[in-house]
Amino acid sequence: MxxxxxxxxxxxxxxxxxxxxxxxxxxxxxxxxxxxxxxxxxxxxxxxxMALAAPVRRPPPELRARVMEAAKRSSKPRRRWRVPVARILPAASLAVIAAVAGIWAVNLQQELDDLREEAALLTAVVEADARRLDQLALAPNPERELTLLETQVQETQSATSIIGDPEAESAELVPTEAAHGATGTYTWSDSADAAVVVLRNLQPVGFLEVYRITLLDRWGNVIATDSLVPDGGSETMKLIQTPAGSWPQSVVVFATNQASDSELPDGPVILEIYGIE
Amino acid sequence: MNEPRTGTGPIVFPTDAPITELAQIRRPLSRVPSKTAEDRLRRAEEDAALVAALAKDEVGALEQLYDRYSALVFSVALRVLHDHALAEDVTQEVFLRIWRQPASFDPARGRFISWISSVARNRALDEQRRMSRRRRAEDQDEDPVLRLPAEGRGDDPAHEAVLADERRRVHEAMRDLPDAQRTVIELAYFGGLTQTEIAERTGDPLGTIKTRVRLGMRKLREALTDLVEQRPGGHDDSGGT
Structure with missing residues (x-):
């Protein structure tokens, strides 16, 4: 060159x-x-x-009030909608009570489902940490392992906040014929600019082989990629940072050689999802 | 348009002159230290303090940041999207993101203005692609670089003056580029196009586009190097500013 x-x-x-x-x-x-x-x-x-080369245009004055109002609303984000039953009951007729109760029950069920799903994901995170602690106890170089563990704990904290983000988008990855029982969940937070991928029941990989997770935009351009080796547990979590302003639309998990720097599948795809909206 | 530069001494700019008049004054770019260098650094520190205040849910800090940078964010978004409503949406998203995630800005990695410009541009490009509203640069009815800031002042006049100085410097540097180099840099930055896409659009060979990017970026670097050396975390191998 x-x-x-x-x-x-x-x-x-x-x-x-x-x-x-x-x-x-x-x-x-x-x-x-x-x-x-x-x-x-x-x-x-x-x-x-170069941003300063843009011709100066000022936003309409009302946008300022809109932004501030939205900020105030979002300073204490509501995790989920809860029906104010105590206020409704005294004033409502029996029919309204029945309707509200029905809605409430549906919402409660949705909330329970959400919480179960969230709990399952968090359990995976905690179990992964527990395995890392076990590894630390057996490590020949505890100081190095401790540094690694600290990094992993930070990642875990970030992952936990993303999984708990009510505005995060989540999707189940679709297993391919090569999945052999593996499943996965993808959660992406726009505000954190990061994704959490939880993979379950991954088949062990061969010597110098890894699983690579690649996030792509709607045109198939690679946004972010990372790789992992199953740590022996039934679930493995990976935190992947995404560039500010990007919006992942597809996720591909494939097996590849450790030496390969290919971000796109050069080995069997085991999990995938396209067109996340 | 590009009259020769004359003289090497510093030129004193009237601080109360309209921005459009200031922009007409030419000077040797790399030889005159900016009169507002200290202001820039002070403003950068203030920005960092305002972002830190966001973590405490201080809406007043968001209001100040909005007053300082909403025009920049909106301008970048509008330049990319050519759609007022979408540019407003992007502006709102950018400031709400700052509000919700102030820690995503790290003062050690550069100035807030650079960071928010980058976020605004990326968000706008993402929106542009998502909405399939990309337009050809030649469809524009005006030269975005030569048309200088002419609208009213912002809600933070002192900050606006500092920003206006930087903006004028960037405009001058861009204006001094040959048209072909300026075009490819604009298509890359505001259009989000790859070199290959630019070559397809302009009909020029890919190698020519690469050369134009290289030469254009090199000239911009020579013209604007003192601006980036003044920033926190900016490079400074000149022995000081």
């Missing part, structure tokens, strides 16, 4: 104008060369200034 090609690659990466294969090349270069990382950081600072 000539110096000009290198500069073009890094400047274009900073500007966000590379297509997927070139992004891979740039990120490989950035990972291997601190000078390249520094150069990208400089160009990114310049790219961020």
């Amino acid at each position: 000539t110096p000009e090609e290198r500069e073009a690659l890094l400047a274009s990466y900073a500007l966000g104008t590379l297509s997927a294969p070139d992004v891979d090349d740039a990120e490989r270069l950035i990972r291997s060369d601190p000078a390249a990382a520094d150069e990208v950081a400089r160009y990114q600072e310049i790219a961020e200034l």
